[in-house]
Amino acid sequence: MGLNLIVLVKQVPDTQNITGEAMKEDGTVNRAALPAIFNPDDLHALEAALEVKETIPGTKVNVLTMGPPSAVQVLKDSLYRGADFTALISDRKFAGADTLATSYALKCAIEKIGAYDLVFCGRQAIDGDTAQVGPQTAEKLGINQITNVSMIESIDPKKKEVVARRSIEGGFEIVKSGFPVLVTINDEEYIPRPPSVIRMMTYKNASVEGNGGTYDESYMNSAQVKRNQDVISLWDIATINADVESCGLSGSPTKVKKIESVILKSEDIKMIENTGDAIAQMVHELIADHTLG
Amino acid sequence: MSSKNSVMVFIQQDDGIVSEVSVELISKARDLADKLKVKVAGVLIGDGVAKKCEDLYPYGVDEIFLVEDKRLAHYTPVPYTKIMVDIIKKQSPQIVLYGATTTGRDLGPRIASNLKVGLTADCTDLQIGDYKFKDSEYKDILYQIRPAFGGNIIATIVAPEKKPQMATVREGVMKVGTPNPGLKGKVTPVPFTFSDSDFPSEILKRLREEKLVDLKGAQVIVAGGIGVGSKENFKLIYDLAHTLGAEVGASRAAVDAGFISKDHQVGQTGTTVRPKLYIACGISGAIQHRAGMSESARIIAINTDAEAPIFQIAHYGIVGDLNDVIPKFIKAFKAKQ
Ligand SMILES: Cc1cc2nc3c(=O)[nH]c(=O)nc-3n(C[C@H](O)[C@H](O)[C@H](O)COP(=O)(O)OP(=O)(O)OC[C@H]3O[C@@H](n4cnc5c(N)ncnc54)[C@H](O)[C@@H]3O)c2cc1C
Numbered sequence A: 001m002g003l004n005l006i007v008l009v010k011q012v013p014d015t016q017n018i019t020g021e022a023m024k025e026d027g028t029v030n031r032a033a034l035p036a037i038f039n040p041d042d043l044h045a046l047e048a049a050l051e052v053k054e055t056i057p058g059t060k061v062n063v064l065t066m067g068p069p070s071a072v073q074v075l076k077d078s079l080y081r082g083a084d085f086t087a088l089i090s091d092r093k094f095a096g097a098d099t100l101a102t103s104y105a106l107k108c109a110i111e112k113i114g115a116y117d118l119v120f121c122g123r124q125a126i127d128g129d130t131a132q133v134g135p136q137t138a139e140k141l142g143i144n145q146i147t148n149v150s151m152i153e154s155i156d157p158k159k160k161e162v163v164a165r166r167s168i169e170g171g172f173e174i175v176k177s178g179f180p181v182l183v184t185i186n187d188e189e190y191i192p193r194p195p196s197v198i199r200m201m202t203y204k205n206a207s208v209e210g211n212g213g214t215y216d217e218s219y220m221n222s223a224q225v226k227r228n229q230d231v232i233s234l235w236d237i238a239t240i241n242a243d244v245e246s247c248g249l250s251g252s253p254t255k256v257k258k259i260e261s262v263i264l265k266s267e268d269i270k271m272i273e274n275t276g277d278a279i280a281q282m283v284h285e286l287i288a289d290h291t292l293g
Numbered sequence B: 001m002s003s004k005n006s007v008m009v010f011i012q013q014d015d016g017i018v019s020e021v022s023v024e025l026i027s028k029a030r031d032l033a034d035k036l037k038v039k040v041a042g043v044l045i046g047d048g049v050a051k052k053c054e055d056l057y058p059y060g061v062d063e064i065f066l067v068e069d070k071r072l073a074h075y076t077p078v079p080y081t082k083i084m085v086d087i088i089k090k091q092s093p094q095i096v097l098y099g100a101t102t103t104g105r106d107l108g109p110r111i112a113s114n115l116k117v118g119l120t121a122d123c124t125d126l127q128i129g130d131y132k133f134k135d136s137e138y139k140d141i142l143y144q145i146r147p148a149f150g151g152n153i154i155a156t157i158v159a160p161e162k163k164p165q166m167a168t169v170r171e172g173v174m175k176v177g178t179p180n181p182g183l184k185g186k187v188t189p190v191p192f193t194f195s196d197s198d199f200p201s202e203i204l205k206r207l208r209e210e211k212l213v214d215l216k217g218a219q220v221i222v223a224g225g226i227g228v229g230s231k232e233n234f235k236l237i238y239d240l241a242h243t244l245g246a247e248v249g250a251s252r253a254a255v256d257a258g259f260i261s262k263d264h265q266v267g268q269t270g271t272t273v274r275p276k277l278y279i280a281c282g283i284s285g286a287i288q289h290r291a292g293m294s295e296s297a298r299i300i301a302i303n304t305d306a307e308a309p310i311f312q313i314a315h316y317g318i319v320g321d322l323n324d325v326i327p328k329f330i331k332a333f334k335a336k337q
């Protein structure tokens, strides 16, 4: 008897290389300025789900993402790695969502899937950096959660129980929970498998062509997506039965008031020559002003 | 005495010991509450922890709501959420603060989701100010200041329309106030009845080691990066630290390379430090590293690459091989003593 697993993944701007240009004046992110990637932790979450699928025959892995049309890239990538079904949750009305509105939309989408056993999230997305969406979604679904999981230790489909190892400050906890439960997976143990070449051949046309993996706010022709509905579905606000007021900006209590780029303060650096004398002089200064000694 | 409109702190305890970040938050809550002319409330959940309350009054908490039960000894999300939601609904605080710890980041979002209020993650500063939005003006709103985008930007977030305004706050960034033994508070035990379904998580095993490395308390930190080259060569870093009476820090790359254990890591995903002196040896100064040490009063950078970004925040820069510079440093310090 297989399990029904749901994995939540996010396409994120690659925050390793951000310039001031990446923010619009209204405080929203100009994602077009950054290359878009599969959120790193979410690859670990997908791997965790795929490993469960390998141990329990008949298990189905469903991958959901909420985002602009170009986010279909992470769904294709999930198919290449072994997902069975994917859905893009996309609607203009989702735009500007904070974590509360995001978790509400994800909850509605999960409920559309119907009965499920486990929900896998990444621990944290590298753009918003909040790690809030997982727990918020669990609360909205009324289910238990285990966060910051490094490893699923065991899973018992008959008893409907999972045992997970969770990292805490200075150590770990081994936690047991019944189904359904939401787990967030960190980057400590799971090594994401690469996309399978065979699956790439099978699914490479499984979606409309995006735009080379960069974010693009323009909306795709949904008719084109519908042709491949068996593996990638497009769900809008009506499909998932979501209340418009609880989505997007209107459903978001937090507002970005101000954004500042972090600027290196290169004030009065004193360059010290690499000689015994110069270093002794520096040490002398530091002792004199009570920094050392 | 009512805690309506108060600034409330979730007081985290681990194995019966109140976490340091909770004391930092009570100190900060006191500041905010004085500006807003309201009280500071705390919520302490656990088993046999009542006696801890006495230790917290001197930092400025007026009233602690206490919930005790055997099954609450260790944090699990479902019962803790239920308790916090109930207390928040009854007490109507205007602000609720949580440490941005594994526990706080597990609990805060569940409460926010239940109450349908905002939650700002991992704040490094909190201020009170006014906010104009469309035609509305909001007075005395909490400015929640946090890094995002991997530390590349600092965002000020507000949630003016709904109460409470909630935030998780990074450990080690708020200063602990000077305790005032004259300050008195009170404990209000809150009775709760639980059913088995309130405890869906069972902790089978729990292993936690008290930190042997005290980076936060250190006045001087000598930190090594990939430039140190090997685990064996970290001895040089230890030698300098030992000479100066300093603690040893490291970059994540040095930790990942196995040169040193993770509890030494400084930075966004390690410890945030603000010592009197931070000596960065063979560390390039990536934004995630700087996020944890740029508030140090003095920074010395030792690096072979004159273009390394660490020099842009350093007060003293030495371009050179650390294998050559550190022995000179040790010699110079010993000579001065
Ligand atoms: C500068 C800045 C600061 C922000 N600060 C806050 C803040 O303090 N509080 C707040 O409420 N919002 C904040 N936001 C908004 C927040 O980034 C968005 O709501 C975002 O959609 C989700 O949050 P996250 O990126 O932090 O994801 P996280 O909560 O870190 O994501 C955790 C996991 O949830 C899942 N997940 C997250 N998003 C999706 C998705 N769209 N589709 C599928 N799965 C998903 C993934 O598994 C992911 O690994 C901020 C945004 C910006 C630009």
Ligand SMILES: Cc1cc2nc3c(=O)[nH]c(=O)nc-3n(C[C@H](O)[C@H](O)[C@H](O)COP(=O)(O)OP(=O)(O)OC[C@H]3O[C@@H](n4cnc5c(N)ncnc54)[C@H](O)[C@@H]3O)c2cc1C
Pocket: A126, B150, B224, B225, B226, B227, B228, B250, B251, B252, B253, B254, B265, B266, B267, B268, B269, B270, B271, B281, B282, B283, B284, B285, B286, B287, B288, B289, B292, B302, B303, B304, B305, B308, B320, B321, B322, B323
């Ligand atoms: C999400 C995320 C979180 C992260 N969190 C953290 C964090 O908490 N802490 C952290 O530190 N990093 C963190 N990082 C990693 C960070 O981006 C950098 O990769 C890391 O800090 C680099 O470490 P380093 O400076 O030791 O190595 P490098 O960047 O490789 O720099 C090594 C430096 O040593 C110098 N050098 C080499 N040989 C010598 C010599 N003989 N003498 C003197 N100098 C020499 C080189 O010139 C170079 O500047 C994080 C990254 C991500 C993506």
